[in-house]
Amino acid sequence: xxxxxxxxxxxxxxxxxxxxxxxxxxxxxxxxxxxxxxxxxxxxxxxxxxxxxxxxxxxxxxxxxxxxxxxxxxxxxxxxxxxxxxxxxxxxxxxxxxxxxxxxxxxxxxxxxxxxxxxxxxxxxxxxxxxxxxxxxxxxxxxxxxxxxxxxxxxxxxxxxxxxxxxxxxxxxxxxxxxxxxxxxxxxxxxxxxxxxxxxxxxxxxxxxxxxxxxxxxxxxxxxxxxxxxxxxxxxxxxxxxxxxxxxxxxxxxxxxxxxxxxxxxxxxxxx
Numbered sequence: 001x002x003x004x005x006x007x008x009x010x011x012x013x014x015x016x017x018x019x020x021x022x023x024x025x026x027x028x029x030x031x032x033x034x035x036x037x038x039x040x041x042x043x044x045x046x047x048x049x050x051x052x053x054x055x056x057x058x059x060x061x062x063x064x065x066x067x068x069x070x071x072x073x074x075x076x077x078x079x080x081x082x083x084x085x086x087x088x089x090x091x092x093x094x095x096x097x098x099x100x101x102x103x104x105x106x107x108x109x110x111x112x113x114x115x116x117x118x119x120x121x122x123x124x125x126x127x128x129x130x131x132x133x134x135x136x137x138x139x140x141x142x143x144x145x146x147x148x149x150x151x152x153x154x155x156x157x158x159x160x161x162x163x164x165x166x167x168x169x170x171x172x173x174x175x176x177x178x179x180x181x182x183x184x185x186x187x188x189x190x191x192x193x194x195x196x197x198x199x200x201x202x203x204x205x206x207x208x209x210x211x212x213x214x215x216x217x218x219x220x221x222x223x224x225x226x227x228x229x230x231x232x233x234x235x236x237x238x239x240x241x242x243x244x245x246x247x248x249x250x251x252x253x254x255x256x257x258x259x260x261x262x263x264x265x266x267x268x269x270x271x272x
Contacts, residue, residue, distance in 0.1 A: 005067050006249045008033030011100055013091050015039040015078050015137055016107030018049045020209035021159055021237045025104055028241035029248065030057050030069040037091035039083065039107065042075035070095065078107045078133030079125075084140030092144075099149050102248045103141035105134040105158040105181070112170040123173040130177035131184075134158055138188060138199075146195040153196035155248045158185050159240075160201040162264050178203075182260055189258030198257040200247045205264025207235040230266030239263055 012029050016022040017038025026036045038053075040046060050073060057071035072094040076083035088100060108130045113122055138156055145154035161178040168175055181201065188199040206225050226233055243263050246252050262268055 004032065006032045006245055006252070007069070007102070008067060010034040010069075010102060010248070011091055011095050011097050012036045012102035012104065012248070013039070013087050013100065013137075013141065014104040014106055015087070015133065017104075018046055018053050018073070021204065021207060021240045022104070022106035023049070023053055024237035024241045025106065025244040026053070026071065027056060027060070028238075028245055029102070030071055031060055032069070032245055032249075033067050034069040034102065034248075035072075035091075035095040035097075036069055037072045037074060037087060037094060039074055039076050039078065039087050041077060078137060079128040081136045083133075084137035087137070088140050088144050100141060100144045101149075101154050103137065103145075103154065103156045104244065104248075105137045105156070107133055107137075108159065108177075110171070110174050113173065114170055115172045118173055126173045127177055130174070131180040134181050134184060138184065142188065142192055142195075142197060145197050146192065151196070153250075154198070155250070155253075156185070156188065156192075156197060156199045157244055157247050158182075158199075158201050160185070160203045160260065162203050162205045162262065162268055164201075164203060164260075165268060185260075186258050193257060198247075198253070200253075200256060200259045200261065202240055202243055202247070203260055203262045203264065204240055205229070205235060205262070205267040207237060207239065209237060228267060228270055229264070230270050233265065235263065235265060 007029055012034050014022050014026050017026045018040045026038050029036050061068040074090045146152050158181045160182040163175040164178040164182040185199045185201040240263055243261055
């Protein structure tokens with residue numbers, strides 16, 4: 001039986017929390033007793049995802065109310081520097097606490113584009129969402145964890161990518177942002193260690209999300225990718241949930257900071 005109550009009574013914020021990896025992490029945190037505030041863009045196409053997330057979180061709580069956290073949500077664009085501080089303030093108000101324990105910088109976009117045809121708008125939007133958005137959120141969370149949490153401390157997790165370590169012919173705008181997110185966690189770990197704030201990066205490999213679902217519907221592309229993965233399958237968002245709980249839990253990873261954890265089924269090391 002898997003462990004329970006690992007995050008009981010904690011408070012977390014997650015960007016991009018209604019779909020994909022962010023959603024899986026949010027539900028895992030809630031199941032471990034953590035109150036979670038998720039950020040989302042509030043687009044019309046995303047409203048069914050939000051509704052189903054709320055329903056699933058409510059079902060978890062109904063099944064085990066004593067040890068299941070609550071879910072709250074707040075619209076906002078991570079490209080806006082005000083969104084990070086707003087999400088922090090919202091979570092504290094919603095859950096009636098002065099302590100922010102966990103921050104997950106997850107929001108990101110990935111639109112494939114040939115390098116020679118890459119437009120300035122696509123490049124700029126990718127950088128502003130993936131890297132600027134992560135910085136603004138992490139800084140807002142860290143300011144509260146360092147200056148208001150008593151005692152100071154907390155766990156900051158950023159969703160980087162295997163793409164931080166390798167190139168991609170149609171990802172010249174995306175891979176630098178994920179390398180930047182990884183570097184952000186390394187520098188933040190150095191800057192924030194004195195406040196007992198741990199900063200780590202998760203590096204997913206090929207995970208089936210709304211970002212790549214169209215690409216993976218191609219049997220040839222999917223077969224090629226699965227053939228390169230030693231575990232023999234592409235990942236699912238839930239594969240990131242356990243590692244995120246590990247990094248969020250002080251008892252499990254209290255001496256882990258500045259680290260990068262590949263969650264890729266072995267794809268990165270399979271060079272033969």
